[in-house]
Amino acid sequence: MLKKVFGSAVFGVEATTITVEVNVDKGVGYHLVGLPDNAIKESNFRIAAALQNNGYRIPGKKIIINMSPADLRKEGSAYDLTLAIGILASTDQIKAENLERYLIMGELSLDGSLQPIKGALPIAVKAREEGFKGFILPKQNAKEAAIVDNLEVYGVENIKEVINYFDKDEALEQTIIDTRKEFEKSLDFPEFDFSDVKGQESIKRCMEIAAAGGHNIILIGPPGAGKTMLAKRLPSILPPMTLHEALETTKIHSVVGRVKDSGLMAQRPFRSPHHTISNVALVGGGSFPQPGEISLSHNGVLFLDELPEFKRDVLEVLRQPLEDREVTISRAKFTVTYPSSFMLVASMNPSPGGYFNDPNAPVTSSPAEMQRYLSKISGPLLDRIDIHIEVTPVPFEKLSEDRKGETSVDIRKRVTKAREIQTQRFSDSDAVHYNAQMNTKQIRKYCVLDEASKQLLKTAMERLNLSARAYDRILKVSRTIADLEGVEAVNGSHISEAIQYRSLDREGWLG
Template structure:
């Protein structure tokens, strides 16, 4: 008997429905075709043990299973449940009247219990698009898939429940998630707060500007100056994610199995990879491309601590994603594109010893050593970082002050107000939501300068020998400062402040 049953494969952040055709005929043998990988080829051992331990068996006949489309590579153990139900249906051990109305996915343990799968959210979205009645999957993934409305999601603990469901002996409970309620409930405030930061008012101002315009920022300062502390608090002042951003972010994390059964992500991601990371782990890739850290940071913050310690090749592969806000990974047979619209926050010491060129510093480095150390970061990469700021140690008087600083709640209110101005400004431009995403054409339109401001910027360009990209970055930052001030036109003081935030462009900044 021939039976068709449906699973799904995830490529990039999109799912493709897989038709599993199971044919049982006279003879002996088990033939699995359709480009399965080793994990799928080994599934017959898991299926046989799971069925036997639940009172069923693989029939002793010739079983041919085709996974269509047959020219598409399938990978992973998530097809165990699909294949098992297909075999039981084709051998008439269960009723097969409506198995073709469901997407069925899950990894089997030998006792028949189910292990979680990756990509439940994009699979559920695709199942709804294609008109399937429901989605049967492991209980651990049920909340994640139930984010999608207009499709019945059934989270099951073991294969016995699925068999009894199709036989009509068990009524499975649908998993229902109120997406909006869960999303807004999850907007609780992060644990880190700018009120804990003593002093560093100028740095807080920079972080506020960066958050308001989505600008990349690098913090340069000696050990213990508070660079990491400040970076960890940046998500606390970013505007709350919109529902669409939350869905987009959850989708990427679902593909790599990092949602952990929590359903919709409501906090912006903050990723902080170690400096030993490889270029593939950072931008994504592999034989079967997976999202890297830059995609897992989508709609959030990527923090690179001790930037010069990262391998140069790793940093250079970030150039194109920083500009295009997506990364395309090409292989011989297919190409995958992952979104990567993130805020880059980097920190570094000014020298190998960790300190500025200061005779009072515990460890001194010569200007030449400091320049060599800075030279590990290429000019084109620094060009793509909008704000460069020096972080100096906090004096004892401020450290010992018991008064609390301005809280993240107040800063976030100003940032959110500035973002709302930008949202209205770019409402007719698809894919652009904040100032850092502007291209050259939009910069010319929204960052018009008067003659005094042009002269000021011209002098800075000539004196600091700035590139055309640095020119655009200054205008973007100035536009954000004007938005924070609630001013329509970019003025001279906004340009002046933006120029100050290009420390690494200034000759002699080392002192």
């Protein structure tokens, strides 16, 4: 007897419906076809034990299971429940009249309990698109899937609950979430606040500009100057995520199984990988591609502490995602694209010893060591970082002050107001939402300079030997400074301030 059950496979951040056809005939054998991986091939042992421990069995007949489309590679143990219900239905051990109206996924333990799966949110989105009535999955993933409206989501703990639902009409508890209410409830303020930072007013100003325009930033300074502390507080001044951004971010984290109990991610992600990370872990990849750190930072912040300590080839793979704001991973039979629109925040010591240009510390690094240290960061990568700023140690007088600095709430209000101006400016564009994303044509349109400003910029370009890309970065940053002031035209003071934020371009920086 032939029965069809439906599951799903995730490629990139999108899901594809998988039809599982189970046919039972005379003979002996268990045959699984349709490009399953080893985890799926081993499922018959888990399924047999789970069914036996719940009063059912795999009959001694010839069972052929086809997973279509057959040309798509399927991976993981999330099809255990799909296959088990298909076997029970095809051998008439349970009634399953409405089986084809549901999408069923879950990994089985030997006692029949269900373990969480990856990609529940994109699978739920696909289930709604395909017109399924409901989605049955492990209880641990139910909140995540219930974000999708117009789809009945049933979180179950044991295969017995699913069997009784189809065979004995015993009701399953539906998981219902008010997505907008859950989103607004999750918009709690981050734990870190800029008021904790003593002094460093000029650096806070830089961070505000970076947040307002979505600009990449690098902080250069000796150990203990506060670079990491400042970077960790950047998400607290970024505008609150929109519901669309929250869904997009949750989808990516769902694919790697990192969605928290709340279901919806309403806080901007902050990722800080170790400097020993591989390029595959950073940008994504593998035989079955998974998103890397840059995609997990989508709509948030990627912080690379001690930038020159990262391997050069790892840093070089950042160049294309920083420009395109997405990363494409190609394999022989398929290609997946992950979004990667993130703010890059990097920090570095000015020298291997950490105290170059510090009048109070002796220089311990030779010119050759300095050159080797800085050569890990290529010019093209630095060109893609809009703001370079030096961080100096905080003097004792500032550290010992009781007065708290400006709070993240106040800074965030100004940043949000500037972002609203940019949203209005780029309302006709689908690809551009803030100043850092502007292309050359938009820069020429929205960064019109008067003669004095042009002359100022020309002098800076010639003296600092800046590239064309650095020229564009200065214009983008000056546009953001103007937006923070709420003025339409970019003037000389905006250009002058933006030029100051190109520390690594200055000839005298290395002496």
